[in-house]
Ligand SMILES: Nc1ncnc2c1ncn2[C@@H]1O[C@H](COP(=O)(O)OP(=O)(O)O)[C@@H](O)[C@H]1O
């Protein structure tokens with residue numbers, strides 16, 4: 172109980188901090204339609220200075236489209252894009268103080284590493300000198316120094332003369348980051364930059380990126396469909412689905428207080444059950460009343476109840492608030508994924524103790540293990556682990572495919 | 583397993599040997615042989631007489647290639663930037679003339695360019711020729727009743743450009759069309775305006791297409807004989823005509839013909855190698 176209260180205060184502090192720091196970019200009521208089909212649906216979002224913000228959502232939810240609006244490659248069908256409070260809808264990408272790390276890197280194959288990174292620096296900048304516009308070129312010596320410096324930041328010192336085709340996926344990825352960062356943008360957009368890397372390299376690059384972001388103090392707008400990645404790296408997470416923002420918050424916020432069944436299911440594993448809120452702090456499900464920490468719901472309001480698999484305490488059957496039968500157990504290293512049948516509804520429980528298939532167990536739910544959400548269009552779509560084994564196989568296939576892509580980083 | 587797969591290659595290897603390697607060997611043998619069967623270099627040394635034909639062939643082919651490039655590159659570039667429906671239509675229109683017989687197309691140009699042809703009739707009817715005569719009269723020039731177009735180098739170059747332009751457009755178009763759009767976006771993202779994006783990204787990346795286009799226009803141009811005969815009116819003899827004469831014409835001398843073919847082939851190959859070298863092995867250009 173105490174634990175969550177502390178968490179609450181922390182979240183509030185973080186949230187207040189977010190509001191108080193400087194808004195750099197805002198999307199005001201942005202919609203994007205392709206051939207009449209709404210791909211972004213009234214997006215309202217702001218990005219703070221020096222913030223690591225992640226757009227998280229399943230493939231096809233509109234993350235790339237959102238980035239393209241900010242980068243200037245796409246003009247929203249309606250709504251405004253503001254940079255430092257100035258409308259930039261019609262400013263072309265080459266005049267925005269934003270740089271992008273593209274989903275497939277988009278490195279120039281005809282240039283070597285040095286020239287790729289130097290590309291942006293070699294573009295003459297228009298500057299107003301004594302009231303007159305002048306094209307200013309960065310001196311070659313400075314270009315050289317900045318490129319080499321940046322290559323060092325991304326740990327690619329000594330690779331200047333390599334051809335792009337001679338680099339591994341991870342190295343190409345870092346060239347793409349260096350190429351963008353060397354221009355000292357105010358904002359860096361990253362579109363699933365680690366998607367093509369294998370698991371180990373992905374983890375390394377995650378902390379690397381976080382380090383670079385903190386070192387340079389630049390706003391990162393990061394796109395991923397990987398919830399673990401989002402939780403690990405972000406100051407703020409924006410969960411999206413079907414072109415709509417589902418929730419905005421800190422990683423703790425999003426994990427502990429998901430706003431609807433979609434967020435609860437997408438961020439980690441969740442058991443989601445139908446319940447009824449009797450009064451403040453009392454919820455009923457499985458014909459039993461439980462104490463909880465949520466309030467402000469209507470009397471007898473139907474709600475979604477979220478219970479995280481790791482929060483459930485297993486006890487002997489006679490001591491439990493609920494009794495169920497174990498139907499499957501999978502060893503996952505740190506814990507066992509245990510599927511338990513409660514009156515036909517199957518839960519996922521993660522426990523370090525082994526309970527064999529067929530065993531009857533009891534469970535205890537503490538008030539801070541129970542999270543209440545309003546009903547939404549996603550209610551009933553997620554959170555039942557009856558089809559768990561298939562879901563598990565599917566996930567495994569996906570990760571296998573992803574890790575197939577690159578041979579890894581040799582150094 | 584490996585042997586089995588090699589088996590599939592047999593027909594192709596056989597075909598290539600029979601119709602590519604053997605003929606080339608025959609050309610080489612002929613070029614170094616006399617009619618009596620002896621070995622000689624005379625076929626090559628006697629070629630000096632035809633230096634002007636060599637020069638003209640390469641000069642006109644070069645000109646035609648250059649003009650094709652100047653027309654073809656922008657055409658390919660702008661087509662590739664349009665919508666898919668326009669692209670399909672444009673490609674069809676570009677290929678349409680190729681569905682007609684090559685000789686027929688060239689004959690039609692004859693009737694357009696002739697002294698009494700369509701163009702001259704048009705010029706006459708709109709008074710262009712009278713106008714010219716009026717002005718020429720002031721400078722004491724004799725009046726003309728037509729503009730001389732057929733039989734000029736210009737007509738030959740026009741015929742080459744007309745016939746081979748699609749071979750320039752198609753490879754350039756397909757390279758630009760397949761170019762990764764995100765590369766252009768990346769360049770823009772890094773601050774490059776459209777002119778710079780073109781110069782620094784599109785142009786260098788489309789060079790392989792340019793090289794194949796140049797090859798595919800230059801090689802048939804330099805060896806053409808129908809175009810130069812029909813549109814050159816017999817005054818613009820090119821290597822193709824010269825070689826043809828040695829085999830089919832009055833100047834029957836297959837040994838000299840083979841020698842000229844060989845020299846031409848060597849020069850073309852050297853040109854291509856040099857050009858490909860310029861492209862710096864940037865993706866392999868198509869060698870014909
Ligand atoms: N140029 C386009 N034309 C038509 N539909 C598009 C285009 N770009 C994206 N879409 C559609 O918009 C939706 C969102 O795409 P995207 O933003 O790329 O998703 P994400 O990056 O989250 O996977 C998808 O359904 C996609 O099919």
Ligand SMILES: [Mg+2]
Pocket residue numbers: 231234235274362
């Ligand atoms: Mg995407």
